[in-house]
Amino acid sequence: MxxxxxxxxxxxxxxxxxxxxxxxxxxxxxxxxxxxxxxxxxxxxxxxxxxxxxLVRCPVCGNLTGDGEECPICSDPGRDRSLICVVEDLAQLYTVEKSGSFRGLYHILGGKLSPLDNRTEADLNLESLTLRIASGGVKELIIALGSDVESRGTSYFLAEKYRGRVEKITVPAQGLPAGASLNYADGATIAAALSHRQMLD
Ligand SMILES: [Zn+2]
Known part of the structure; x- marks a missing residue:
């Protein structure tokens, strides 16, 4: 029409x-x-x-910030800097943040690996994550991606890449609805999944 x-x-x-x-x-x-x-x-x-x-990206974590400086989460002295929760995109960061159950820092990947769509390591926001880990103080990497095939592949890729460089690499406990990503889980589900984390081997 x-x-x-x-x-x-x-x-x-x-x-x-x-x-x-x-x-x-x-x-x-x-x-x-x-x-x-x-x-x-x-x-x-x-x-x-x-x-x-x-609106530009925080140079540390990839969150949105108004002025190109570190975002309010990265610059908050009250956050636990030994924990980094890796999420795919902003929507997931906001979902976890709104659940009120996480006091660490975040890292936004900006996508996931997808061999079929030719999305490779170079398409992910990994340079600054590698720097953050290399600068020390990060004890645990929580890889909180979705449960689809690409997300799982990306999780194992990250675990492989950073194994030995942090003390622990974990994933939120099972409990997210099958096939759904963090975007669609409610606050209580996310809080439960994050408080019962499992090692990713
Ligand atoms: Zn930030």
């Missing part, structure tokens, strides 16, 4: 790229936004346009 003016059609297609949004929902959202006051629309557009510059 191409009954909409070009800009509106383009907007619908952009909204549709978001996870879980189909054509009909995207249309409803775009049409709803057209009802906003012009100033709100301009402000929203400006905000989106600024994002590539206004």
């Amino acid at each position: 191409r009954d909409y003016p070009a800009d509106l059609e383009e907007m619908i297609e952009q909204i549709r790229r978001l996870p879980g949004v189909g054509r009909r929902s995207a249309e409803r959202m775009a049409l709803a936004m057209l009802k906003w006051p012009a100033d709100n629309l301009r402000a929203f557009g400006g905000l989106i346009g600024r994002l590539p510059e206004s």
Whole structure:
């Protein structure tokens, strides 16, 4: 269907790229936004346009930060610096953080290994993780990736790579719903999984 003016059609297609949004929902959202006051629309557009510059990655862990300095988690003196929880992406970091059950630091991989899609070690945010481990003080690496095949492959790869360089390499205990990643587990499930960690051999 191409009954909409070009800009509106383009907007619908952009909204549709978001996870879980189909054509009909995207249309409803775009049409709803057209009802906003012009100033709100301009402000929203400006905000989106600024994002590539206004949100940058923490040079230590890969979390988002507003100023290019260490993120609030890395710079929090109250966090346990001997524990690093490795997650795939920001959504997982926020999920674990919201569960309130983890007081260590994080490392965002930014993806997982996928031989079929040609995603290799070079595509992961590993340089800074290697540096963090080499600089000492990291006792345990908790590899909290999903339970799909690629995540498991990536977990074993990381265990192989860092074995002997930290005291312990663990994974959260079983208890995450089969086939689901941390993104979809609730706070209590995550807290339980993190407090009963298993060695990854
Ligand atoms: Zn950080």
